[in-house]
Amino acid sequence: MYAKRKKPFSTLQFTLTVILVAMLFVLALAAITREAVGEPILPPEIVELFRKSPPQLPQGFTYDFEVLDPISQRPVTMLPPDGPIEIRLAITNASPLPDTLEFPTSLQYEFIVRRVGSFLGGLFVFPLEVWRSSYFHNISHKPSTLLFKPGETKVFTAEWDFHASGDLVAPPGEYRILAKFYGATFPLRIQKPI
Numbered sequence: 001m002y003a004k005r006k007k008p009f010s011t012l013q014f015t016l017t018v019i020l021v022a023m024l025f026v027l028a029l030a031a032i033t034r035e036a037v038g039e040p041i042l043p044p045e046i047v048e049l050f051r052k053s054p055p056q057l058p059q060g061f062t063y064d065f066e067v068l069d070p071i072s073q074r075p076v077t078m079l080p081p082d083g084p085i086e087i088r089l090a091i092t093n094a095s096p097l098p099d100t101l102e103f104p105t106s107l108q109y110e111f112i113v114r115r116v117g118s119f120l121g122g123l124f125v126f127p128l129e130v131w132r133s134s135y136f137h138n139i140s141h142k143p144s145t146l147l148f149k150p151g152e153t154k155v156f157t158a159e160w161d162f163h164a165s166g167d168l169v170a171p172p173g174e175y176r177i178l179a180k181f182y183g184a185t186f187p188l189r190i191q192k193p194i
Contacts (some may be wrong), residue, residue: 029124036127038176038187040113056184059147060095064088065179065186070159079175079192081160087111089134089179089186090155093148099181100147106140108158109133112178115171130170133158156181 010099031041057063066075079085089109093099111133117126146154156179162170172194179186 003046008107014169014173026123033125033127036114036125038178038185039125055125057060057091057182058099058101060093060097060099061141062092062094063179063181063186064092065188067177067188077190079170079190081192083170084159085167086155086157086159087113087177087179088155090153092153093150095184096150098147098149100145103144106138106142106144107134107137108146108181109145110180111158111160112180113160114176116174116176127176128174131160131162133160133182 036043055056066088067079068074068086068088069076069080070084076085089111110130113131114127114129117128118124119126148154164170170192174192174193175192177188177190178189
């Protein structure tokens with residue numbers, strides 16, 4: 001006798017499979033683009049469910065991250081038409097004990113500026129890296145360390161120079177400025193008006 005043939009997928013099964021794969025692709029693409037601009041991949045409510053927190057500074061450390069006018073040294077809430085601006089990250093050892101932070105390379109901190117475009121009501125967020133503080137810097141691949149005394153604050157700064165036109169253009173729109181230090185990323189949203 002003949003062996004029974006397996007029934008091929010029905011049209012309904014095939015359609016549901018294609019829809020499921022397409023939905024997973026859209027969600028994965030949205031997560032990748034959100035992460036690229038410093039937004040959390042998962043909403044904070046979902047993160048709380050699993051109690052997994054993003055990388056943070058070591059216990060006892062605090063930070064202050066801001067964008068300043070380099071002349072007045074006052075914080076800015078919107079990017080000016082023409083730069084420069086100063087990006088500043090201050091890390092403080094608030095514990096009563098000294099601490100040493102070890103880094104895998106000589107790059108101990110980094111600032112990144114990304115222009116943000118969104119699509120479909122913010123489901124897709126497309127980053128365009130505009131500037132990075134480590135551009136054109138020689139980075140040694142030897143490990144490095146930073147020693148913090150109790151109560152000591154170390155300030156890391158970089159100046160981003162941009163113009164309304166030309167080579168250093170920064171068009172109007174929404175920007176994310178990221179500070180990376182010791183595995184932690186601190187995002188800051190800022191607008192550049194028209």
